[in-house]
Amino acid sequence: MSRIRILVLESNDLSISRIIKNLENNNFIVDICINNDKFLEKIYKNLYDLYIFNIDETLNNRFQLIKMLNSYQDLTMKMVITSIQSIVKLSYLSGCDECVIKTINETEIILRIKTLIRRQFRVYTDTIYLTKNIEYEIFNKRVLINKKDIFLGKKATLILEYLLKFRGSFVSTDSLEKGVYPANSDSKNGVIRFYIHQLRQVIGDNLIVSHRTYGYKIDI
The missing domain is CATH 3.40.50.2300 (Response regulator)
Structure with missing residues (x-):
């Protein structure tokens, strides 16, 4: 955790x-x-x-x-x-x-x-609900599905966290890289796509929207 x-x-x-x-x-x-x-x-x-x-x-x-x-x-x-x-x-x-x-x-x-x-x-509670049965705990940095702790891994969790901070708006791949990798990292777009795919497998395909020009958006 x-x-x-x-x-x-x-x-x-x-x-x-x-x-x-x-x-x-x-x-x-x-x-x-x-x-x-x-x-x-x-x-x-x-x-x-x-x-x-x-x-x-x-x-x-x-x-x-x-x-x-x-x-x-x-x-x-x-x-x-x-x-x-x-x-x-x-x-x-x-x-x-x-x-x-x-x-x-x-x-x-x-x-x-x-x-x-x-x-x-942009919340007043410690938890953000992605759906009725999927929640993200801000201070523990963890995802729960039906109250069961789901392991995402550090980078996928950071990407989810970043998308939640800007939920409802598209986030460019460059912005995601800056938000989830330290400045000394050599990150690549393909790595971001891999973790987005991993996230979709856990929370469902419909929550994360992708756009070739604008990047990614989480709709909740």
Whole structure:
């Protein structure tokens, strides 16, 4: 079973270690780095569901990092954590999706993170129903048919997840590749087609529509 993966851009003092421990205790996978270069190395090699930036007055270059990610259309949700109230406005102006103060209690930060993840899927629940008997659990990243767990494999699951985020609209093969492969991967269109075929075998042929020009769309 996969889980939500979070990349935390921390400072040398590990000032949000309490929050990081709380995330791990709530079944999130957490990777940590301490500067912008290491952050970029991480996202070059891995895919994440959420970025968390620890920002104080001495780390304003991290606002530029957030702006750069948005300019490259990195759709991963971005949260800023700070101890300084004035940073909140700057964070939103830089393009973050959420900003919280470090004194936030353990329950509230988990609720806010889950809300951010749900926002990507445009739902208010932890489950998306593809049909009456097929469901996708957002935080466990798994498909259930008649309440039975169905193994899809990592890439097929990521493709389903990406299509669900943009359900009702066509997604190009290029966009799918960028969404389900890290930047350092040498992905090919034929591989995407293979996993689409695998998905159709599990959830049915009718749910995923293909178009030679526009790509793929999931209709639910």
